[in-house]
Amino acid sequence: MALTGKTAIVTGGAAGIGARYARACHAAGACVLIADVLRKEGEALAAELCSAQGAGSAKAAFVQTDVTREDDVARMVETAARLNGPVDILINNAAIYQGLGRKKPFDEIGIEEWDRVMAVNVRGVWLCAKAVAPLMRVQRYGKIVNIASVVDHMGAAGFAHYVASKAAVGGLTRALARELGGSGITVNAVAPGLVANESSLQLNDPAYVGLASKSRALQREMRPDDLVGAVLFLSSPESDFITGQTLIVDGGAVFR
């Protein structure tokens, strides 16, 4: 699934699973723009990617971006366009996940916290799609990959705002697919199961992560690497006749 010559924006790409997507897109040949609120981590990763394969390899850069802010998102797209011309791929990965802090019953979530989760996880996805769409329309080609979550299908307890936000990402994916299909732009989502990464281990006790492994047809811990194939596929020309879909990657816990 080569992405040679393509330009990819990875939101929330400075840390966590997003950094894995940024590395994977770059290794597949794409110029990668990492857009995140985390400057130090983002700049370090961009420098690592730039030096990884020496001169002549795909470029990489970082731009500090809060995906809830329209001006930041506009700057993000301008920066990506300056990097390599057209913007071909948007991986809408930024979200409040580790930032949830801890699980809490739905009736203990405050309005400010609810609105912040919705702003990053839903408004951010919409704003980034809205900002790249004009460039993609001009070239009549584009791949938007939204990161949803399997919690939408399972109804996990303890973070109702997060679950609702990821359900909204699924709906937005289908709506945008209908609106952008005529311009040759595909919009799909990847819904990961519980990844045994630092963020999940902060939010859940280890026993819960172990239980998730047992609930799978493929009974093991899920790792960021398990998501790379699905994200690259939906970012590549190999998936050009697939749109509006949500691909669950969870080792076979939820079948739909």
Ligand SMILES: NC(=O)c1ccc[n+]([C@@H]2O[C@H](COP(=O)([O-])OP(=O)(O)OC[C@H]3O[C@@H](n4cnc5c(N)ncnc54)[C@H](O)[C@@H]3O)[C@@H](O)[C@H]2O)c1
């Ligand atoms: N870890 C899991 O088990 C799991 C499961 C299902 C879905 N997901 C989803 O996968 C994605 C990555 O998960 P993760 O575990 O790496 O999460 P994480 O919380 O560790 O990382 C989120 C990233 O988004 C960035 N971010 C947060 N707010 C931002 C903003 N306003 N603007 C720009 N960037 C911002 C953070 O700085 C961070 O780099 C998220 O969309 C998450 O909801 C994760």
